[in-house]
Amino acid sequence: MRAGADSAITRNGKSIILAYDHGLEHGPTDFDPVPETADPEVLWDLATHSAVTAFAVQKGVAEAYYPSYEDDVSLLAKLNGTSNLWMGEPDSAVNWTVENAADLGADAIGFTLYGGSNHEVEMQEEFRDVQEAARDEDLGVVMWSYPRGQGLKNDKKPGTIAYAARLALELGADIAKVKYPGSEESMRRAVRAAGPAGVVMSGGSKTSDRDFLETVESAMDAGAQGLAVGRNVFQREDPEGILDALEQVIFEEATADEALETVGI
Amino acid sequence: MRAGADSAITRNGKSIILAYDHGLEHGPTDFDPVPETADPEVLWDLATHSAVTAFAVQKGVAEAYYPSYEDDVSLLAKLNGTSNLWMGEPDSAVNWTVENAADLGADAIGFTLYGGSNHEVEMQEEFRDVQEAARDEDLGVVMWSYPRGQGLKNDKKPGTIAYAARLALELGADIAKVKYPGSEESMRRAVRAAGPAGVVMSGGSKTSDRDFLETVESAMDAGAQGLAVGRNVFQREDPEGILDALEQVIFEEATADEALETVGI
Amino acid sequence: MRAGADSAITRNGKSIILAYDHGLEHGPTDFDPVPETADPEVLWDLATHSAVTAFAVQKGVAEAYYPSYEDDVSLLAKLNGTSNLWMGEPDSAVNWTVENAADLGADAIGFTLYGGSNHEVEMQEEFRDVQEAARDEDLGVVMWSYPRGQGLKNDKKPGTIAYAARLALELGADIAKVKYPGSEESMRRAVRAAGPAGVVMSGGSKTSDRDFLETVESAMDAGAQGLAVGRNVFQREDPEGILDALEQVIFEEATADEALETVGI
Amino acid sequence: MRAGADSAITRNGKSIILAYDHGLEHGPTDFDPVPETADPEVLWDLATHSAVTAFAVQKGVAEAYYPSYEDDVSLLAKLNGTSNLWMGEPDSAVNWTVENAADLGADAIGFTLYGGSNHEVEMQEEFRDVQEAARDEDLGVVMWSYPRGQGLKNDKKPGTIAYAARLALELGADIAKVKYPGSEESMRRAVRAAGPAGVVMSGGSKTSDRDFLETVESAMDAGAQGLAVGRNVFQREDPEGILDALEQVIFEEATADEALETVGI
Amino acid sequence: MRAGADSAITRNGKSIILAYDHGLEHGPTDFDPVPETADPEVLWDLATHSAVTAFAVQKGVAEAYYPSYEDDVSLLAKLNGTSNLWMGEPDSAVNWTVENAADLGADAIGFTLYGGSNHEVEMQEEFRDVQEAARDEDLGVVMWSYPRGQGLKNDKKPGTIAYAARLALELGADIAKVKYPGSEESMRRAVRAAGPAGVVMSGGSKTSDRDFLETVESAMDAGAQGLAVGRNVFQREDPEGILDALEQVIFEEATADEALETVGI
DSSP: OOTTTTGGGOBTTBEEEEEOOHHHHTOGGGGTTSGGGGSHHHHHHHTTSTTOSEEEEOHHHHHHHHHHHTTTOOEEEEOEEOOTTOOSSSOOEEOSOHHHHHHHTOSEEEEEEOTTSTTHHHHHHHHHHHHHHHHHTTOEEEEEEOOOSTTOSOTTOHHHHHHHHHHHHHHTOSEEEEEOOSSHHHHHHHHHHTTTSEEEEEOOSOOOHHHHHHHHHHHHHTTOOEEEESHHHHTSSOHHHHHHHHHHHHHSOOOHHHHHHHHTO | OOTTTTGGGOBTTBEEEEEOOHHHHTOGGGGTTSGGGGSHHHHHHHTTSTTOSEEEEOHHHHHHHHHHHTTTOOEEEEOEEOOTTOOSSSOOEEOSOHHHHHHHTOSEEEEEEOTTSTTHHHHHHHHHHHHHHHHHTTOEEEEEEOOOSTTOSOTTOHHHHHHHHHHHHHHTOSEEEEEOOSSHHHHHHHHHHTTTSEEEEEOOSOOOHHHHHHHHHHHHHTTOOEEEESHHHHTSSOHHHHHHHHHHHHHSOOOHHHHHHHHTO | OOTTTTGGGOBTTBEEEEEOOHHHHTOGGGGTTSGGGGSHHHHHHHTTSTTOSEEEEOHHHHHHHHHHHTTTOOEEEEOEEOOTTOOSSSOOEEOSOHHHHHHHTOSEEEEEEOTTSTTHHHHHHHHHHHHHHHHHTTOEEEEEEOOOSTTOSOTTOHHHHHHHHHHHHHHTOSEEEEEOOSSHHHHHHHHHHTTTSEEEEEOOSOOOHHHHHHHHHHHHHTTOOEEEESHHHHTSSOHHHHHHHHHHHHHSOOOHHHHHHHHTO | OOTTTTGGGOBTTBEEEEEOOHHHHTOGGGGTTSGGGGSHHHHHHHTTSTTOSEEEEOHHHHHHHHHHHTTTOOEEEEOEEOOTTOOSSSOOEEOSOHHHHHHHTOSEEEEEEOTTSTTHHHHHHHHHHHHHHHHHTTOEEEEEEOOOSTTOSOTTOHHHHHHHHHHHHHHTOSEEEEEOOSSHHHHHHHHHHTTTSEEEEEOOSOOOHHHHHHHHHHHHHTTOOEEEESHHHHTSSOHHHHHHHHHHHHHSOOOHHHHHHHHTO | OOTTTTGGGOBTTBEEEEEOOHHHHTOGGGGTTSGGGGSHHHHHHHTTSTTOSEEEEOHHHHHHHHHHHTTTOOEEEEOEEOOTTOOSSSOOEEOSOHHHHHHHTOSEEEEEEOTTSTTHHHHHHHHHHHHHHHHHTTOEEEEEEOOOSTTOSOTTOHHHHHHHHHHHHHHTOSEEEEEOOSSHHHHHHHHHHTTTSEEEEEOOSOOOHHHHHHHHHHHHHTTOOEEEESHHHHTSSOHHHHHHHHHHHHHSOOOHHHHHHHHTO
């Protein structure tokens, strides 16, 4: 963790990361609710929304479009990932080098760590190389810190989420992306565990506008730095609307109620 | 995926890839129907047919003949492969480096990924190195995207083929080579999932002239960029005839019927 | 082992290493007794205590704070570690390179070796690279020498601790950090086995002031060079008090009784 | 495969490779029939026989003697091998680098591939590095192509031997060294499968003079380029005699009968 | 094997290697018979005895003392080794690089190979790198050639010891260190199998003066180049006495009887 290292993907120290690596992680089935979202251009356009401080994609999607969007979007290069066609002990292929991402103009890098997996040791060592290379390129580092695998019975236990947040700090990430642990108090525990590293809540699968915004509000109240969101935006009929509301909650400190009213969704 | 990166192996954005790596993947038994096809020179001569936009071979076959054919054939260097003497969880040896292929004059590189295999993570990482090295050499990249292994019960399910096509895009290939998923609608779904990456249909084992051409017609109607074909050409008595017909269907937008009539096979 | 190589983290040949890698190794639960210890700054401030000759932390915690403390704290860069979310045969990820630690200004490096584990061979080879790189950077080397795994039934047997101390010498560490083997005589055996390498006792889980200080006194009488301590300092209400007392026992050759009386805890 | 790449170890496009790596592969027991053959010098002297176009040995045997024989013997550096003390799934250690062999003055390199083994993928990748390094040094490449392991029930089946020969071509070897598949017709099939790559028959364990020469005659009639032979030479009382006869059959197109008569053994 | 490469650790082509890597391989328990032998200095002093042509130690013990003994002792850098806390299939960590050993001033390098182990292939490849690096540094190479593991039922069978000696030659060692196979005739067979490589007998666990010297005499009569000895020297009350006697037997061609009488032990 290095103070300010994440400034290229935050605004006033807060962040909304729009994530769009579902084509790799889950397959095109995630695009079925709104079929045109299979077209990356639709998402790149969404990423130009003022609420979005970073757009997280895999190499191929960045290579094809980022040159056309580099003035309007901050690129968070997601360096590893795996298909869910594969069903082994959690692991994630490093399918993009920091050097290549930096050459393309990435503003920060993202990396998944499955703490507790039988691949934890290997993934930590891959993270080491990525984190140190990111420093050489002056890029911030976001860890998708998701305990998972043989060692874990419940990956949303408050203690596990706090541990996940701490791992990001200890290993040198600037921002820990963790699941919402179920309550504001538990989220606060995770934020405390992360020390000086920022914590962003992972959006997860789609819920109602109100439920989602209330959870985000609670995470922000707990001290989170922001949100990383994919399906809760792009699987909606009105993705701009929810981004407008998230902007209110995250950057304007509005409550979920206020945001729903202001935005009118 | 990078716009135009595949131009050396396409014509007007379409492609017919003649594939001849069967000696490695299946052994000489694939040459039994037409024994002289064991002689690579016979295939190199076929590859000079105007329908063929790229010839896909392994290192040894390229090294021995490409210097004599470099003016008449576009070389698609197939970098990995494995014999079927081996019967483990799907994997593929990287038996050719991008640098060596580029030195020989390759026009693009080809790489197999078995999504869903226990070797998926390792193969993705090998692909990363190959894809980035290909960019350094300004070479297009074709992914043989074949979900296979412990995670897959049915590797021709429409959702699986669409996922295969998407993997190619996400990981940075320019063209996804996938199996025909059984219907035009399913093929369209795969094409949509690939976004800006091109999709070529894999020819598979030999079928009748009509069946084969109708499938190709359907794939083209679904938005495919072209075809990769081996046995359906070289196991025929009249390989030039079928290439003539494929040229009609793929480059002239003829129906299978029209092509059969025009070519007279 | 190289004479004097550890001088940056010792004083008059003795050492008190304050260790704070628990956030990685055990998770934030170790901070529960004194919740503010989750904040690394609290520990960095403790590390400025005159008793402390080195502060052992992981990369992320060093990166975030060491630039502000480099005049007041000697940094012992702990290069490997693993979460206890993972429950496999003992292993430890190398999550920090010597070069990166040296660039940050580290004064020495620390490395865990689990002798007897199925990963012993691999860990010894990782240690080789780290030890030789440390020599290139003129850094001392501390081995956390903890026999553990399939080969060990009792990891505190006197013979095992002596073997642990010897491994540090044989493989090239300057200081062996070992568990207290239960008696002064056994500790003396470990010190003898280490030959010219220094031996520091590992503090372990929290005990009473008196018990802890008496154990440290016994270790020093046995010829130990000092102590590495974490929870026995930061899980106390009065961490400065116990550091004052440890300073008496280790640097002033006071008995536990004398130290308790002088310090008044 | 590159035309002419094997010229340093052939004469008029034909070859007799004297192989002497049995000390590694089988142990000194192979020297028991003629004990003085344990002394490498005896074999180096044999290798100066005019019939021999290349002498295949491991690094240590080359390092010790080649400087004294470099004017009289063509060195085929056998780069990998394993003892038969080990009894796992077929594999072969790469115990000599191409660079080291080239520095010593090697004229070509030899490499074993166990197609069908669980180590096939790894061995193909090792072969890739070796083959490309050999090209950099302008050295010919001979593949000992021996399908073996979990995937094979019968490693002398004609289809398997033909596949073995083809693997050598596909992967970039200049010469395929394969077992005799039992009949001239099957050998012809292997030769055809190898395309432009040469095929040499592997001598195998010792048989009678007549049987051996008749098999060689049949292999040559089938289009083989020559023979690789060890025990069938050095386990005989009169190794020069059999070399004289082999020279007749392979370079003079004599029948086995004619050779036996001419040479008088 | 390269003629003369071992001259820095032999005298008139003969050698007595004093080995002291027991602290790593067996642990401090080997020092219990004579406790002061835990102190490496005691052994370094012994190594200055005129009988000793090389002193074999691990990195840490060399690093700590060799600078003070470099004029009086020839350093045989033992590059790999493992603790016996670990109980898996025989393997040995490479815990010292050739480059580091050469920088320290090593006169030759030593390396263990467990032929027959499931790690044989990996160990041979490690040996390749070490052997070639040693040649670059003009250092002789001693192989501790110890068949061991799943493939071996009896690691002292004459055929196994002869094979062990041959492996050293084939793979490029200058000297093979093997166990005494039980009789002079069997030792002669091993010496013959090693061809131009020297053979030294491994001392093994402590026996009586007479038994030990008679075995050494027999090994020398069989053509051995010398002896590698540890416990049979340092576990004795009078280690200088036995070294005096060994010097007689090995360098003066005395019988065991003569040596015992001359030296008077």
